[in-house]
Each structure stands twice: as C-alpha cells, then as structure tokens.
Amino acid sequence: MAIQGIRKATWSRKAVGTAVTLAAALCASGAAHSQETFKVGIVSFLSGQAAESFGIPAVNGAKVLVDAFNKGAAPAPYNKTGFGGMKLEAVYVDENGGATKQVQELRNLYDREKVDAVVGYVGSGDCLAVAPVAEEMKKFLILYDCGTPRIFEDGKYNYVFRTASHAAMDNVALARYLKGKDIKVGTFNMINQDYAWGQDSKKDFVWSMEKLYPNAKAGEDQLPKFGAGQYGTEISALMSKQADITHSSLWGGDLQAFILQAGPRGLFKRSQVILSAGDHVLPGLGEKMPDGVILGARGAYGLMAPKSALNDWWWDIYSKANNVYPVQAPYRMVQSLLGLKLAVEKAMAANGGKKPNAEQLAAALRNSEWDSPAGKIRMNLGGGHQATQETAIGRTRYDAAKKMVVLDDIMRFPAECVNPPANMKSEDWIKSGFAGAKGCP
Numbered sequence: 001m002a003i004q005g006i007r008k009a010t011w012s013r014k015a016v017g018t019a020v021t022l023a024a025a026l027c028a029s030g031a032a033h034s035q036e037t038f039k040v041g042i043v044s045f046l047s048g049q050a051a052e053s054f055g056i057p058a059v060n061g062a063k064v065l066v067d068a069f070n071k072g073a074a075p076a077p078y079n080k081t082g083f084g085g086m087k088l089e090a091v092y093v094d095e096n097g098g099a100t101k102q103v104q105e106l107r108n109l110y111d112r113e114k115v116d117a118v119v120g121y122v123g124s125g126d127c128l129a130v131a132p133v134a135e136e137m138k139k140f141l142i143l144y145d146c147g148t149p150r151i152f153e154d155g156k157y158n159y160v161f162r163t164a165s166h167a168a169m170d171n172v173a174l175a176r177y178l179k180g181k182d183i184k185v186g187t188f189n190m191i192n193q194d195y196a197w198g199q200d201s202k203k204d205f206v207w208s209m210e211k212l213y214p215n216a217k218a219g220e221d222q223l224p225k226f227g228a229g230q231y232g233t234e235i236s237a238l239m240s241k242q243a244d245i246t247h248s249s250l251w252g253g254d255l256q257a258f259i260l261q262a263g264p265r266g267l268f269k270r271s272q273v274i275l276s277a278g279d280h281v282l283p284g285l286g287e288k289m290p291d292g293v294i295l296g297a298r299g300a301y302g303l304m305a306p307k308s309a310l311n312d313w314w315w316d317i318y319s320k321a322n323n324v325y326p327v328q329a330p331y332r333m334v335q336s337l338l339g340l341k342l343a344v345e346k347a348m349a350a351n352g353g354k355k356p357n358a359e360q361l362a363a364a365l366r367n368s369e370w371d372s373p374a375g376k377i378r379m380n381l382g383g384g385h386q387a388t389q390e391t392a393i394g395r396t397r398y399d400a401a402k403k404m405v406v407l408d409d410i411m412r413f414p415a416e417c418v419n420p421p422a423n424m425k426s427e428d429w430i431k432s433g434f435a436g437a438k439g440c441p
Contacts (some may be wrong), residue, residue: 281433
C-alpha cells in the first residue's frame with residue numbers, strides 16, 4: 001500500500017522534472033518487486049498417529065528449506081533469493097482430521113489465506129479428496145507424498161501434480177529385491193491398512209510376486225483400519241500361519257506400534273519381514289528395531305540417498321536444525337519445494353519477471369525434471385503431472401557404536417525398472433511382467 005502511495009505522489013507533482021519523476025517511479029517499482037511475496041500452503045500431519053515420524057519431520061524440512069531459500073543460501077541452481085526474488089511465505093496446516101476437513105482447509109488456503117500454491121498431503125484418501133477440488137477451483141496444487149496410483153491413472157488434471165513416485169514402485173522394488181538377493185519365498189503373509197494406500201500396496205505386491213515368484217502362495221491377509229494402534233489379533237493370525245516372508249505397508253505410528261508389539265512376540269524371528277515404507281521409524285525406534293528387516297523408503301531417501309553435493313548440503317542443514325537425520329517425509333517435501341521453485345522461476349522468465357498464475361505455473365512444471373537430494377525427479381507420467389524416480393531397498397542392523405540403525409545390503413533400482421511407462425497403468429504393467437522395464441539389477 002505504501003508503494004502505491006509513493007507512485008501516486010510522484011506522478012502528481014508536475015513541478016518535478018521528468019528525469020526525477022522517472023527515477024522515483026523506477027525506485028518505487030523496484031521496491032514493490034522486492035516486497036512481493038509468494039505464499040505457499042504446506043499441509044502435513046502435525047497431530048495424530050502420523051505426526052511424530054512423518055508429518056512433523058516433513059514440516060521441519062519445509063521450514064529449513066524456506067529459510068535457506070529466503071537467505072539465498074541454497075546451492076545452484078536453487079541459489080536465487082526466495083522464489084525469483086520474491087520472499088517465500090509459508091502457511092502450515094494440520095492434515096489430521098479426515099478428508100472432509102482437508103477439503104475445507106484447502107478451500108480456506110486458497111480463498112482466505114490467498115496462497116499462490118499448496119504443497120501437501122500424506123494420506124492417499126486425503127489426496128483423492130483434495131485433487132478434484134483444486135482442479136475445480138483452478139488452483140495450483142502439488143501432492144508431495146501419498147501413494148495411491150489412482151490419482152493420475154484414473155483422473156486427468158491441469159493444476160494438480162505429484163512430485164514423487166507412487167506406491168507401485170515401492171512394492172515392485174521389494175519383490176525385485178527378494179529375487180535379486182535370491183531369497184526363498186514359498187509362502188507369504190501380509191498386513192496392510194484398509195484404505196487406498198494399503199489396498200493398492202497389497203495388490204501391487206501380490207501381482208509382482210505372481211510374476212517373480214509364480215509358485216509362492218499367499219497366506220494371511222490382514223487389513224486393520226488406519227490408526228488402529230493395537231495389533232494383537234493380527235499378530236496372532238500372522239504367527240499362526242507360517243510364512244517365509246511377511247509383507248507390510250504400515251507407516252507412521254501404526255508401523256511403530258506394530259513393530260513394538262510384534263517384536264517381543266517373535267514374529268520377526270519366525271518370518272522375514274519386509275516393509276515397503278519403513279525407514280522413517282528407524283530414528284525413533286533405535287535398538288528396538290529388529291535386525292534383518294528388509295525395507296524401502298519410497299525412494300532413495302535418508303540412509304539410502306545417493307552421494308551428491310546437493311544431498312550433503314540437505315543432510316547437513318536438516319540434521320543441524322533438528323538434531324536427527326532426514327528420512328522419507330522431509331526428502332519428499334524438499335524435492336517438491338525444489339521443483340516448485342524452479343517452476344516459479346521458469347514461469348517468471350517467460351512472463352517478464354511477473355509472479356506466475358496457476359496456468360503459467362502448471363505449464364512450467366509439466367514434463368519438467370530437476371535434481372534433488374534423492375536423485376533426478378522426472379515429471380513423465382500422467383501427462384507430465386506424475387513423477388518417477390529411482391529407489392533403493394536395504395536391510396536393518398543396529399550399530400551399537402553409532403547408537404543407531406544402519407542399512408546393509410542396499411540394492412538400487414533405476415526409475416525405468418520400477419515405474420510403469422507412460423502408456424500403461426500400474427496394474428496392467430505389473431500383470432504384463434513389467435513390460436519395457438530397463439536397467440534392473
């Protein structure tokens with residue numbers, strides 16, 4: 001408001017010379033640009049069972065990165081201050097409360113907070129609910145996590161993007177790891193949450209096993225509710241039916257509770273447990289995490305991140321700020337914000353330096369690619385709205401000297417090995433025997 005007042009006063013003083021007037025106008029214009037902000041709504045679990053090991057670490061990652069951006073302290077090509085010179089302002093919202101609540105919160109972010117973009121959502125149910133709303137409102141939305149492939153395989157969007165791979169990659173990689181390590185699997189049990197994420201994860205794993213272990217037989221199939229917390233009945237069922245491996249896509253507080261309850265009962269000694277998204281509970285569980293568990297991180301994240309200068313920088317600033325190393329959720333958050341920053345600045349370059357609107361942002365992010373601490377991110381599925389990336393699987397071991405869980409026997413899978421091609425749905429691709437897969441170890 002003060003800038004507009006300066007402009008008005010400058011142009012109304014006819015006695016001032018033309019050169020002085022022009023200089024004042026240019027100064028006012030520069031001041032206006034320096035004070036312009038880009039406002040982002042960031043949504044993740046700040047309360048509830050998913051907060052401690054997932055939502056809060058993700059938000060902590062966002063805060064560290066927003067601060068680095070505004071100081072111009074990120075490495076090239078992310079070293080321009082803010083977003084193209086605009087100060088980055090973040091509004092943090094709790095994802096806890098269910099899909100109906102999140103739809104209203106999303107509307108509030110756009111209508112009341114006047115955010116320029118929203119980055120958020122962990123729960124697959126929440127993503128499925130908010131994506132059509134953002135599209136209807138013609139507002140820019142990045143889904144930084146959530147796993148279900150259905151969003152872009154069953155829907156078509158102009159304003160909605162997901163800057164991380166979907167869950168098919170996680171379970172294909174798990175099955176390929178078992179095969180690559182020559183692990184015998186004659187029977188397998190499963191425990192997955194009874195909603196989109198758990199159901200999709202289970203199906204992808206079963207279909208992958210049918211191709212890689214055609215003689216293996218599925219046994220127990222437990223589907224507890226999200227947030228159940230108590231798994232005595234399910235653990236009893238899993239232990240009553242002997243199986244070579246036990247598959248699970250449990251995450252957050254549910255996964256922590258399951259491990260703490262199943263460990264003392266001997267499940268991890270009776271069966272080879274494999275977790276599709278387990279890395280984020282390792283710092284909290286410490287020595288209570290059983291050795292030898294095979295797990296993924298939904299990408300090459302945390303202890304399995306590839307060596308690079310960008311990853312070294314990210315690991316360092318996050319660890320110093322939070323006194324713990326970054327795991328899956330903050331890695332996914334950082335790659336979304338890095339992609340958003342480049343998209344904003346690309347759109348500004350094509351728009352005379354002006355803040356881009358939703359259409360211009362979408363055009364800049366669609367089919368793009370960028371480097372992240374987890375490697376290359378490519379928006380090459382879902383019409384350029386869905387990312388693919390490489391992933392890794394490893395095996396847990398508690399290191400008493402380091403006082404932390406480390407990961408051994410890490411196997412890496414290029415994106416082209418564990419993600420479907422652009423012309424196929426995940427289900428069809430897996431059932432085809434992974435048609436066109438490349439670079440598999």
